Structures are given as C-alpha cells and as structure tokens.
Amino acid sequence: MPELAEVDYYRKQWDAGLGSPVTHVHLNGEKRIFRGTDTEALAEALIARRLRGSESRGKQMLFCFSGHCWLGLHLGMTGKLSTGPADYIPAKHDHLVLFQRKRALIFNDMRQFGRVLFARTPEAPPWWRDLPPDAASPGFTRELMDRFLDRHRKLAIKPALLLQDGFPGVGNWMADEILWRAGIAPHRPCSTLGDAERQRLHKETRFVARQALAKIGPDFADPPRTWLFHQRWTRTGICPKHKTPLQRAAIGGRTTAWCPACQA
DNA sequence: CAACCTGTTCGCCA
DNA sequence: ATGGCGAACAGGTT
Numbered sequence: 556m557p558e559l560a561e562v563d564y565y566r567k568q569w570d571a572g573l574g575s576p577v578t579h580v581h582l583n584g585e586k587r588i589f590r591g592t593d594t595e596a597l598a599e600a601l602i603a604r605r606l607r608g609s610e611s612r613g614k615q616m617l618f619c620f621s622g623h624c625w626l627g628l629h630l631g632m633t634g635k636l637s638t639g640p641a642d643y644i645p646a647k648h649d650h651l652v653l654f655q656r657k658r659a660l661i662f663n664d665m666r667q668f669g670r671v672l673f674a675r676t677p678e679a680p681p682w683w684r685d686l687p688p689d690a691a692s693p694g695f696t697r698e699l700m701d702r703f704l705d706r707h708r709k710l711a712i713k714p715a716l717l718l719q720d721g722f723p724g725v726g727n728w729m730a731d732e733i734l735w736r737a738g739i740a741p742h743r744p745c746s747t748l749g750d751a752e753r754q755r756l757h758k759e760t761r762f763v764a765r766q767a768l769a770k771i772g773p774d775f776a777d778p779p780r781t782w783l784f785h786q787r788w789t790r791t792g793i794c795p796k797h798k799t800p801l802q803r804a805a806i807g808g809r810t811t812a813w814c815p816a817c818q819a
Numbered sequence: 820c821a822a823c824c825t826g827t828t829c830g831c832c833a
Numbered sequence: 834a835t836g837g838c839g840a841a842c843a844g845g846t847t
Contacts, residue, residue: 633845666844
C-alpha cells in the first residue's frame with residue numbers, strides 16, 4: 556500500500572509516543588521481516604530508551620531513540636504503523652510492538668515485504684545516511700534524474716520510475732499519475748525521452764510527490780478528485796481530461812493505466 | 820480455484 | 834561490472 560505520502564502518514568502515527576521511554580518490546584525474531592537484523596540486540600537496547608523523533612525519506616522511515624539507538628522501518632506492500640492502549644494484545648501480523656507506559660507503538664505487516672533495521676551508533680547508520688534525495692526534496696534535481704535515465708536507456712519509463720535509486724518514494728499509483736500528467740506513454744524506453752519530455756517528467760514527479768505529501772500525508776485523505784488515482788483501479792476508468800477509457804496492461808510486471816489520447 | 824496485489828530482491832543472462 | 838528481466842517472497846482478497 557504505502558508510497559511516499561502514505562509512509563509519512565504512518566510515520567507520524569508514532570508521534571504519540573515522542574518523549575516516552577520504552578518499557579517492553581514484543582517481537583518474533585524468526586520472522587522474515589527481521590532478516591539480517593540482530594533482534595536480541597534491538598529488544599534489549601530499546602528498553603528504557605525515549606523516542607526522540609522520526610523522519611521519512613522516500614519509502615524509508617527512521618525512528619531515533621535516546622542512547623544512540625536507530626530503528627529503521629520499511630512498510631513493504633502491506634505494512635502500517637498504529638498505536639494501541641498500554642494493555643494492547645499483539646495481533647497476528649504485529650511483528651514489532653514497542654510498549655510505553657501509556658500506549659503501544661505497533662508495526663503490522665501481513666505480507667512481510669517490509670523490513671526492520673536497527674543500529675546503535677553515535678551517528679545515523681549508513682543504510683539511512685546513504686539514501687538518495689527523495690522525489691519531494693530539493694535534492695531531486697533535473698541533473699540527478701537525467702543521469703539516472705541515461706543509466707537505464709533500454710528500460711521502459713514506467714518500471715524506471717519504480718526504481719527507488721532514481722525516484723525514491725514513487726510507487727505504482729504515483730508513477731502512473733506522473734506519466735499521465737507529463738503526457739508520456741509508460742512503455743517508452745528512457746533513451747527516447749527528449750529534453751522537453753524530461754523537463755515535464757521532472758516537474759510532474761516533484762508536483763505529484765509534493766501534492767501527495769500535502770494532501771495525503773496529514774490524514775490519509777484521498778488525492779484531489781481530478782487525479783488519475785481515482786480512475787486507475789476501476790474497470791471503467793476514464794481519463795479525467797478526455798473522458799476516454801483508460802488503457803491498461805502489465806508493464807515491467809506491474810499493472811499500469813494510461814490515457815492513449817494524452818500520453819504519447 | 821485462479822488471478823491479482825500502492826514492493827523489493829535474487830538469480831540468470833547479455 | 835552493469836543493466837534488464839522474471840520469479841520469488843507471504844498472505845491476503847476478489
């Protein structure tokens with residue numbers, strides 16, 4: 556489910572626990588979601604630590620605790636964050652629950668395509684520090700985007716938009732929204748995009764990312780009514796501009812919807 | 820019962 | 834070494 560703006564929405568769900576110490580940690584270290592992470596160190600180190608703050612970058616989240624503890628979360632396809640009462644009883648896919656005196660901070664991910672990372676280091680760990688600037692940030696420049704497209708000449712633009720090294724935070728619905736606004740057909744190889752098209756691609760990537768953060772980020776509201784978003788899942792979906800039926804196909808293995816009239 | 824799913828990651832091949 | 838493709842991951846829903 557979660558792309559850039561939804562990730563930021565979920566991150567803020569744990570704000571309720573800011574400043575409070577962790578009293579108890581619930582997790583099952585056998586689960587795939589913890590692959591590569593020392594869960595015993597995590598569970599032990601977080602006890603009595605206070606949640607100091609959090610950030611999201613693209614689809615990644617970082618939770619900063621006292622004692623130089625850093626918790627990284629990725630929501631995968633089905634992950635969500637929520638809070639519960641102090642006596643909350645963990646449900647089936649609640650892989651990590653941080654209990655505080657007054658509440659529980661819950662990470663649930665049914666399909667476990669997400670991930671939990673942990674580090675106890677003076678500075679933010681490399682897996683956070685080395686992330687490229689996300690699509691909504693000022694660091695996402697035309698030059699950076701061009702360099703990425705030039706590295707993937709043969710790849711269709713739709714699957715290119717889903718690569719998190721180049722378009723951090725963009726997911727399936729955002730990619731379709733961006734291409735629709737930019738007037739670019741999803742199967743076009745990156746190398747075929749001219750200067751004007753690249754300019755539009757860059758502009759609309761930033762627009763969709765920023766608008767999504769502003770409109771969806773605060774309360775998980777739906778995007779504006781005129782967005783392709785509302786049309787792309789329904790069988791009868793139409794182009795918001797032309798009212799013509801949308802085309803749909805799997806491109807790069809992912810369901811893609813586009814308007815044949817305005818995307819060339 | 821089959822197909823599908825707002826996301827990565829791996830193995831294989833060019 | 835790098836890029837591109839398709840399957841795999843786990844567990845739901847339609």
